[in-house]
Amino acid sequence: xxxxxxxxxxxxxxxxxxxxxxxxxxxxxxxxxxxxxxxxxxxxxxxxxxxxxxxxxxxxxxxxxxxxxxxxxxxxxxxxxxxxxxxxxxxxxxxxxxxxxxxxxxxxxxxxxxxxxxxxxxxxxxxxxxxxxxxxxxxxxxxxxxxxxxxxxxxxxxxxxxxxxxxxxxxxxxxxxxxxxxxxxxxxxxxxxxxxxxxxxxxxxxxxxxxxxxxxxxxxxxxxxxxxxxxxxxxxxxxxxxxxxxxxxxxxxxxxxxxxxxxxxxxxxxxxxxxxxxxxxxxxxxxxxxxxxxxxxxxxxxxxxxxxxx
Amino acid sequence: xxxxxxxxxxxxxxxxxxxxxxxxxxxxxxxxxxxxxxxxxxxxxxxxxxxxxxxxxxxxxxxxxxxxxxxxxxxxxxxxxxxxxxxxxxxxxxxxxxxxxxxxxxxxxxxxxxxxxxxxxxxxxxxxxxxxxxxxxxxxxxxxxxxxxxxxxxxxxxxxxxxxxxxxxxxxxxxxxxxxxxxxxxxxxxxxxxxxxxxxxxxxxxxxxxxxxxxxxxxxxxxxxxxxxxxxxxxxxxxxxxxxxxxxxxxxxxxxxxxxxxxxxxxxxxxxxxxxxxxxxxxxxxxxxxxxxxxxxxxxxxxxxxxxxxxxxxxxxxxxxxxxxxxxxxxxxxxxxxxxxxxxxxxxxxxxxxxxxxxxxxxxxxx
Ligand SMILES: Nc1ncnc2c1ncn2[C@@H]1O[C@H](COP(=O)(O)OP(=O)(O)OP(=O)(O)O)[C@@H](O)[C@H]1O
Ligand SMILES: [Mg+2]
Numbered sequence: 191x192x193x194x195x196x197x198x199x200x201x202x203x204x205x206x207x208x209x210x211x212x213x214x215x216x217x218x219x220x221x222x223x224x225x226x227x228x229x230x231x232x233x234x235x236x237x238x239x240x241x242x243x244x245x246x247x248x249x250x251x252x253x254x255x256x257x258x259x260x261x262x263x264x265x266x267x268x269x270x271x272x273x274x275x276x277x278x279x280x281x282x283x284x285x286x287x288x289x290x291x292x293x294x295x296x297x298x299x300x301x302x303x304x305x306x307x308x309x310x311x312x313x314x315x316x317x318x319x320x321x322x323x324x325x326x327x328x329x330x331x332x333x334x335x336x337x338x339x340x341x342x343x344x345x346x347x348x349x350x351x352x353x354x355x356x357x358x359x360x361x362x363x364x365x366x367x368x369x370x371x372x373x374x375x376x377x378x379x380x381x382x383x384x385x386x387x388x389x390x391x392x393x394x395x396x397x398x399x400x401x402x403x404x405x406x407x408x409x410x411x412x413x414x415x416x417x418x419x420x421x422x423x424x425x426x427x428x429x430x431x432x433x434x435x436x437x438x439x440x441x442x443x444x445x446x447x448x449x450x451x452x453x454x455x456x457x458x459x460x461x462x463x464x465x466x467x468x469x470x471x472x473x474x475x476x477x478x479x480x481x482x483x484x485x486x487x488x489x490x491x492x493x494x495x496x497x498x499x500x
Numbered sequence: 501x502x503x504x505x506x507x508x509x510x511x512x513x514x515x516x517x518x519x520x521x522x523x524x525x526x527x528x529x530x531x532x533x534x535x536x537x538x539x540x541x542x543x544x545x546x547x548x549x550x551x552x553x554x555x556x557x558x559x560x561x562x563x564x565x566x567x568x569x570x571x572x573x574x575x576x577x578x579x580x581x582x583x584x585x586x587x588x589x590x591x592x593x594x595x596x597x598x599x600x601x602x603x604x605x606x607x608x609x610x611x612x613x614x615x616x617x618x619x620x621x622x623x624x625x626x627x628x629x630x631x632x633x634x635x636x637x638x639x640x641x642x643x644x645x646x647x648x649x650x651x652x653x654x655x656x657x658x659x660x661x662x663x664x665x666x667x668x669x670x671x672x673x674x675x676x677x678x679x680x681x682x683x684x685x686x687x688x689x690x691x692x693x694x695x696x697x698x699x700x701x702x703x704x705x706x707x708x709x710x711x712x713x714x715x716x717x718x719x720x721x722x723x724x725x726x727x728x729x730x731x732x733x734x735x736x737x738x739x740x741x742x743x744x745x746x747x748x749x750x751x752x753x754x755x756x757x758x759x760x761x762x763x764x765x766x767x768x769x770x771x772x773x774x775x776x777x778x779x780x781x782x783x784x785x786x787x788x789x790x791x792x793x794x795x796x797x798x799x800x801x802x803x804x805x806x807x808x809x810x811x812x813x814x815x816x817x818x819x820x821x822x823x824x825x826x827x828x829x830x831x832x833x834x835x836x837x838x839x840x841x842x843x844x845x846x847x848x849x850x851x852x853x854x855x856x857x858x859x860x861x862x863x864x865x866x867x
Contacts, residue, residue, distance in 0.1 A: 274700030
């Protein structure tokens with residue numbers, strides 16, 4: 191129902207979004223993954239008619255929204271990355287205002303406020319001022335405000351940044367419910383891989399303004415299907431040994447951390463003997479060796495050479 | 501638009517301190533300072549010498565209170581002295597049988613007026629008493645002659661009223677302070693637009709079906725109304741509670757207030773659109789408000805300014821025209837024709853500022 195066609199945004203000296211084409215089918219839950227500065231927020235700003243693209247198009251049900259943004263504005267709900275609320279007002283007052291913006295009034299407005307508050311689990315604290323809420327509760331109101339007008343498409347820009355695990359689970363649960371039970375189309379942006387794995391049917395991976403991979407979770411993991419990940423933990427850091435190990439034949443990619451080493455190798459490579467042999471030579475103690483099938487995180491690492499989060 | 505407008509009132513309800521402070525400051529400033537000026541008759545404590553009887557003292561008091569410049573109050577000497585000692589009044593009068601003494605606490609320009617008033621009353625009365633001893637009944641004759649004059653003269657000035665500078669300190673203070681403090685109220689409420697752009701609620705509105713002009717109108721409407729209400733309430737308060745003489749055409753003062761408020765809303769918006777960093781606004785607003793008030797004549801009458809440059813600058817400031825129009829109506833008693841020009845200037849000035857400001861803001865927010 192919603193698609194972008196070669197969407198591009200150039201600021202003075204950066205191309206923040208470069209030739210991005212996304213598709214959201216009705217009722218789908220799509221993830222948009224990317225590290226800091228990948229261009230996710232900029233893409234969302236253009237999709238939500240907040241910002242004019244330098245080139246490319248955004249279409250809703252086949253019609254361009256650039257000239258006529260009204261249709262899009264009615265059906266779209268956006269949860270901004272920053273908490274965008276009036277903090278000197280209560281949650282109730284905030285929701286009332288955002289509902290009114292969409293022409294809601296009277297009983298209908300009140301009912302909708304009740305429903306949305308119930309949805310995010312804040313019905314009993316609606317009279318409190320937003321500034322007195324915890325970060326997690328503010329995030330929940332931030333979501334609730336985008337839900338006031340029963341949007342058909344909900345775009346969320348990192349809605350779980352900086353919140354406690356409890357609020358986060360609640361939020362994820364809420365989104366899943368909206369998508370599964372109410373058929374709401376969802377575009378979910380995050381750099382938390384596990385959230386996207388949990389919530390989304392399909393994933394786009396962005397880096398440096400470009401979409402570098404797309405597909406269902408399974409399809410993406412298949413990129414690495416002929417590979418496996420070996421995670422080796424040592425008793426301490428051995429810089430020379432780690433480098434040596436990374437250079438063992440067959441290793442396609444390696445990541446060095448404090449006391450551990452992550453190697454991506456072709457499936458079935460026999461390298462453990464060589465590994466222990468080298469460790470012996472450096473007098474290093476291996477605490478744990480773990481062979482895993484790849485996660486989306488590994489896919490990302492492989493594609494960009496970077497981790498999702500620094 | 502209604503939603504945006506109503507929201508601002510909700511926010512005012514939740515955070516009213518700033519506006520109330522500006523309102524309060526105006527009232528305190530004007531009432532405290534004006535109390536030292538010529539607001540109504542000044543109270544003068546009076547105490548009698550022991551040599552005087554209660555009745556004699558009362559008779560003197562009635563004579564003294566025949567004028568309306570001062571309000572004399574008879575009291576015990578200790579009470580009168582404590583009034584002066586505590587600085588509540590600048591002076592008190594000690595009545596003697598054929599003379600008086602002034603008890604002076606601090607220098608006050610009114611002392612000379614008081615002294616000459618007392619001297620006149622005393623000498624008239626003493627002369628009358630002398631005369632009565634030689635010609636009994638003269639007092640009664642005099643009184644009837646005075647109340648039924650054979651000839652009455654009325655004096656009219658041929659000069660146009662505008663030409664002579666009339667200074668009404670009380671009203672100058674009231675108008676100056678009101679127009680000055682309301683600049684803060686208006687500009688700080690306009691800063692909300694900048695804040696909304698920063699916090700992201702502005703973006704939320706943009707991606708809703710509400711149009712941009714409705715968003716601006718909601719904000720500007722609120723800023724206008726809050727400023728206009730502040731001026732109107734203060735004028736009402738001082739007219740009815742403090743008894744200030746605001747002239748015959750109160751409604752015209754309110755109309756001037758509306759035009760002035762409009763021009764300040766527009767001017768404030770222009771300032772805000774020129775400042776690129778929101779943090780700077782906290783410093784810029786007081787500078788603009790105070791500077792404008794000084795040059796425009798809110799702190800002292802513009803008639804006292806002789807510097808050519810300042811006079812030229814003052815011609816470009818809405819506050820100059822606001823004050824000019826208010827003074828013209830309240831002090832000189834002029835009507836609509838006399839203030840039509842300043843009002844048109846205010847409206848024109850406002851419209852131009854507004855157009856530039858909105859253009860500038862929109863241009864800046866769309867990279
Ligand atoms: N208004 C702007 N002017 C200039 N450059 C901008 C502007 N907005 C974003 N950028 C740049 O565009 C790039 C993409 O930014 P964007 O906010 O879209 O990334 P993001 O994927 O949302 O990152 P994050 O995960 O940190 O939110 C960045 O390099 C950023 O510096
Ligand atoms: Mg972002």
